[in-house]
Structure formats: structure tokens, C-alpha cells
Amino acid sequence: MPDSYTVVGGGAIGGTLAFHLARAGHRVLIVDADEDHVAAIRTHGLTSRGPDGDSRVTVEAVIPDEAPSGLGRVLLAVKAQATEGVLPWLKAHLADDGFVVSLQNGLNEQLIASAVGAERTVGAFVNLFADVVEPGVIRDGGQGALVVGEPDGRITERVEAVVADLQAWGPAKATDNVEGYLWSKLGFGAMLTTTALADAPMADLIDRHRPLMYAITAEVLAVAVSAGRRLEPFDQFDPSVYLPGAAGREAATDRLTAWLRTQPKDRSGIWRDIAVRHRPVEVFHHYGPVVAEAAEREIPVPLLTAMLERLRAVATGEAAMTEEHLRELEQGLA
Ligand SMILES: NC(=O)C1=CN([C@@H]2O[C@H](COP(=O)(O)OP(=O)(O)OC[C@H]3O[C@@H](n4cnc5c(N)ncnc54)[C@H](OP(=O)(O)O)[C@@H]3O)[C@@H](O)[C@H]2O)C=CC1
Ligand SMILES: CC(C)(CO)C(=O)C(=O)O
Missing domain, CATH: 3.40.50.720 (NAD(P)-binding Rossmann-like Domain)
Known part of the structure; x- marks a missing residue:
């Protein structure tokens, strides 16, 4: 039965x-x-x-x-x-x-x-x-x-x-190791969340702003591994190459964005909640625990924090949805 x-x-x-x-x-x-x-x-x-x-x-x-x-x-x-x-x-x-x-x-x-x-x-x-x-x-x-x-x-x-x-x-x-998958998704999800600041396909925005995407993802994954978590690869996302200082990001990102372009939806659920469904976005619940753990472990996450602040402003309508956010965040890159 x-x-x-x-x-x-x-x-x-x-x-x-x-x-x-x-x-x-x-x-x-x-x-x-x-x-x-x-x-x-x-x-x-x-x-x-x-x-x-x-x-x-x-x-x-x-x-x-x-x-x-x-x-x-x-x-x-x-x-x-x-x-x-x-x-x-x-x-x-x-x-x-x-x-x-x-x-x-x-x-x-x-x-x-x-x-x-x-x-x-x-x-x-x-x-x-x-x-x-x-x-x-x-x-x-x-x-x-x-x-x-x-x-x-x-x-x-x-x-x-x-x-x-x-x-x-x-x-x-x-x-x-479900925790390892969920933290890897938080790393990948940080890229997807960043793309919701603008109205363009996820793959295009990741490609156009690779250094920013790498830096934000590395911040999230640094928090993940600081607690000894074992990150899991999935689909075309390989978290090991996005860890701070790791090699191979360009080729991995070529594969990731090529795979994203095969997906039936080109924008994230976060983008859709803001632009189409006009309802609250869930990402603050995703990254609240990450930012809290980063503070506890004294791991700097300035880009993640700045990106989330901008997204809050876009989600509430205080700021426009525009690629300018990504360009301005890039100015904060070392
Ligand atoms: N969509 C996707 O492709 C992906 C989504 N996810 C994750 O999956 C999860 C679900 O997302 P998704 O399916 O997109 O969300 P949806 O908004 O499409 O579906 C969620 C549904 O739950 C309903 N709901 C809200 N509160 C309650 C409640 N208290 N009791 C019963 N139903 C309720 C919502 O109704 P209402 O609209 O009225 O609130 C809505 O119909 C999220 O965490 C998301 O991040 C992960 C990977 C991909
Ligand atoms: C982009 C996607 C579908 C990846 O799983 C997602 O998590 C979302 O829509 O929020």
C-alpha cells in the first residue's frame, strides 16, 4: 500500500x-x-x-x-x-x-x-x-x-x-550530510540573491559580476567551514572552488552559468517575489543565522551584509531594482 x-x-x-x-x-x-x-x-x-x-x-x-x-x-x-x-x-x-x-x-x-x-x-x-x-x-x-x-x-x-x-x-x-548541502546552497544562493537586485537573467548577472559573486559566496562559505562543516557539491555548483583563496572559479563558473541557462526559469524565486508576486522575500531568514554565526566567530561578511541591506530596500520599494546596485557593491571589493 x-x-x-x-x-x-x-x-x-x-x-x-x-x-x-x-x-x-x-x-x-x-x-x-x-x-x-x-x-x-x-x-x-x-x-x-x-x-x-x-x-x-x-x-x-x-x-x-x-x-x-x-x-x-x-x-x-x-x-x-x-x-x-x-x-x-x-x-x-x-x-x-x-x-x-x-x-x-x-x-x-x-x-x-x-x-x-x-x-x-x-x-x-x-x-x-x-x-x-x-x-x-x-x-x-x-x-x-x-x-x-x-x-x-x-x-x-x-x-x-x-x-x-x-x-x-x-x-x-x-x-x-544534509547540513553540508544546505550550507552549499546558502553559498550558491548568495549569488542568486545578489541577482535579485536587478531585473536580468541570473546567469547573465553572475557572468557580468563574477568578482562580486565570488567575494559574497566566499564570505558565506568561510562561515560554513569555520564550524568544520563538509560542503557538498550539487548540480553544477562546486563549493570547494568558491572557498576563500581556492583555484578554479572561472572554469567552474562557466559550467555553472551554462547550466543555469538550461533551466526553465531565468530569474530567482526572490526576484519573482519582489517583481511579480509583490510579497515578502525569505532571504533574510536564510542569511540571518549566517550573519549571526559570522559575528560570533568574528568572520567578516561586509559584502553579504551590504547586499542584504540593498535587497531589503529593493523589496520594500525604497530603492529601484537595478544593476547599479551590483556595480556599487563592486566598489567595495578589495
Ligand atoms: N521555487 C523554487 O524553484 C525553489 C524553491 N526552494 C525553496 O522551497 C521553499 C518553498 O518555496 P516555493 O515552493 O517556491 O514557495 P511558494 O510560495 O511557491 O509556495 C509556498 C506555499 O505555501 C503557502 N503557505 C504559506 N504559509 C502557509 C501555512 N502556514 N500553511 C500552509 N501553506 C502556507 C503559500 O501560500 P501564500 O502564497 O498565501 O503565502 C504558498 O502557496 C522555499 O524555502 C524556497 O526557497 C528551493 C529551491 C527552488
Ligand atoms: C533559483 C532557485 C530555483 C534555485 O534552486 C531558487 O532557489 C529560487 O528560485 O529561489
């Missing part, structure tokens, strides 16, 4: 995974705060829009107030700024032997564990390029890295079971 899943946050990532799990025969319940999205899924099914057209599956969908309790396997895919708000709901609805898999950017696992317990918290790293394009419709992000692991590194039966089920989507795998 296929396992049942509850997907909390059935947007780009949650919706993509819900679609594939449901299509493979799993019973899937989507719990989403967006009433229009829930209504569209109930009426028309959940639609995945790919290069070959639309495919639909029937999936149950409810808003949080309508959800049953006693939930077993929960895939959590809300934006990082919504994690804290969803925790009381999760605590009230999760079964004693249930667990939550965080399919989010940033470092959410500790926060989740503080509410539901470490024994009911599983980590994951996801690097797909999906989008909600209209209520009930997810633009398929194609293949990318998707890795699941216990925060303490054990490869448990539940991790193996979730990975096996997520292979209905694509090449999901288990890891003993």
Missing part, C-alpha cells in the same frame, strides 16, 4: 512533489494558505505545466483550518519566513509517530525541531526551478538535486522510504 503524504505549502516545490507522488498512486493531501490555489486544485486538479504541455492529477487540497490531525508524513514547503508561523499548527496536527521533512532553502530544521521535536524532524535540500504560474498550476522545474537526510546524519528507514517515494519525481537521494 503506497504511503500517504501531507504537503504543507503546495506551491512551486510542494506542488511539484505532490503532483508526482499523487501520480505514482500515493494518497496526497495539500494544505495551503492560498485559498485561490486550494480552490483551483479542488476544481480542476493539480496541473503541472511542462515543455510538452499540461498534465493533471486529482489531489485533495484544504486550507490549514480544514486539515485533519494525526498527520504521518509531512513535506513542509512553505517559504522560510512562514516556517515559524506554521509551527503551532504542525505541532497540533502531527501524529506522535509522524515527522516533518523540510523541503526549504535556509536552515529551518532546528526551528522545526524546537516545536515538534528532533525525533520528528527530517532535513532536505532541493534545487529545482519551479514556479506557481496561476492558482492550481505549477511550472515544472525539470530535474535538479533533491537530497533527504536526518539532521544528525543517520540514514534511517524513514529517510530511505521518503527517498524511494520521491523518486516518483526524479533522482532523489539520501545523504548523511
Whole structure:
């Protein structure tokens, strides 16, 4: 009998995974705060829009107030700024032997564990390029890295079971180092976040501002390795070459931007939240813990801090979205 899943946050990532799990025969319940999205899924099914057209599956969908309790396997895919708000709901609805898999950017696992317990918290790293394009419709992000692991590194039966089920989507795998993936994504994500200061494709901006991208990524990764974390490569991002003083960045960045150009979306989710969806961006929740750890360890992160300040101004409309930000940040390079 296929396992049942509850997907909390059935947007780009949650919706993509819900679609594939449901299509493979799993019973899937989507719990989403967006009433229009829930209504569209109930009426028309959940639609995945790919290069070959639309495919639909029937999936149950409810808003949080309508959800049953006693939930077993929960895939959590809300934006990082919504994690804290969803925790009381999760605590009230999760079964004693249930667990939550965080399919989010940033470092959410500790926060989740503080509410539901470490024994009911599983980590994951996801690097797909999906989008909600209209209520009930997810633009398929194609293949990318998707890795699941216990925060303490054990490869448990539940991790193996979730990975096996997520292979209905694509090449999901288990890891003993989910933290290493999440910190690598914070390094790569620092480049992507910087590109959200301007309205141009991520790959073009990375190519045009390589020294800035290298410097910001190196700041983040310096914090990661200072605590002895083992960084993991994924897709075409090799964190080892972006560490301070490392060699090989140019060739690695050629590969990275070439790969980015193959992706279905050319701008980041952060750019989209600001420019298209006009809603808060989650990056301050991603990099708050990085900046705090940098301060604790006395590791300078001036470019990361300056970039985030500019992004806050762009996100609130106090500053324009323009490539000028990247040029001005470059003036701060040694
Ligand atoms: N999109 C992508 O390609 C990638 C995303 N990620 C990460 O995946 C995570 C999810 O992002 P993404 O799928 O893009 O986000 P989306 O905004 O597309 O989907 C999140 C959904 O969660 C809903 N939501 C918010 N609060 C709650 C709540 N309390 N209970 C239930 N549902 C809620 C949102 O509704 P509402 O809009 O009303 O708030 C929204 O429909 C993020 O951490 C992101 O960084 C990682 C890699 C790639
Ligand atoms: C760019 C992308 C899809 C990479 O995973 C991402 O994380 C985002 O949209 O915020």
C-alpha cells in the first residue's frame, strides 16, 4: 500500500512533489494558505505545466483550518519566513509517530525541531526551478538535486522510504550530510540573491559580476567551514572552488552559468517575489543565522551584509531594482 503524504505549502516545490507522488498512486493531501490555489486544485486538479504541455492529477487540497490531525508524513514547503508561523499548527496536527521533512532553502530544521521535536524532524535540500504560474498550476522545474537526510546524519528507514517515494519525481537521494548541502546552497544562493537586485537573467548577472559573486559566496562559505562543516557539491555548483583563496572559479563558473541557462526559469524565486508576486522575500531568514554565526566567530561578511541591506530596500520599494546596485557593491571589493 503506497504511503500517504501531507504537503504543507503546495506551491512551486510542494506542488511539484505532490503532483508526482499523487501520480505514482500515493494518497496526497495539500494544505495551503492560498485559498485561490486550494480552490483551483479542488476544481480542476493539480496541473503541472511542462515543455510538452499540461498534465493533471486529482489531489485533495484544504486550507490549514480544514486539515485533519494525526498527520504521518509531512513535506513542509512553505517559504522560510512562514516556517515559524506554521509551527503551532504542525505541532497540533502531527501524529506522535509522524515527522516533518523540510523541503526549504535556509536552515529551518532546528526551528522545526524546537516545536515538534528532533525525533520528528527530517532535513532536505532541493534545487529545482519551479514556479506557481496561476492558482492550481505549477511550472515544472525539470530535474535538479533533491537530497533527504536526518539532521544528525543517520540514514534511517524513514529517510530511505521518503527517498524511494520521491523518486516518483526524479533522482532523489539520501545523504548523511544534509547540513553540508544546505550550507552549499546558502553559498550558491548568495549569488542568486545578489541577482535579485536587478531585473536580468541570473546567469547573465553572475557572468557580468563574477568578482562580486565570488567575494559574497566566499564570505558565506568561510562561515560554513569555520564550524568544520563538509560542503557538498550539487548540480553544477562546486563549493570547494568558491572557498576563500581556492583555484578554479572561472572554469567552474562557466559550467555553472551554462547550466543555469538550461533551466526553465531565468530569474530567482526572490526576484519573482519582489517583481511579480509583490510579497515578502525569505532571504533574510536564510542569511540571518549566517550573519549571526559570522559575528560570533568574528568572520567578516561586509559584502553579504551590504547586499542584504540593498535587497531589503529593493523589496520594500525604497530603492529601484537595478544593476547599479551590483556595480556599487563592486566598489567595495578589495
Ligand atoms: N521555487 C523554487 O524553484 C525553489 C524553491 N526552494 C525553496 O522551497 C521553499 C518553498 O518555496 P516555493 O515552493 O517556491 O514557495 P511558494 O510560495 O511557491 O509556495 C509556498 C506555499 O505555501 C503557502 N503557505 C504559506 N504559509 C502557509 C501555512 N502556514 N500553511 C500552509 N501553506 C502556507 C503559500 O501560500 P501564500 O502564497 O498565501 O503565502 C504558498 O502557496 C522555499 O524555502 C524556497 O526557497 C528551493 C529551491 C527552488
Ligand atoms: C533559483 C532557485 C530555483 C534555485 O534552486 C531558487 O532557489 C529560487 O528560485 O529561489
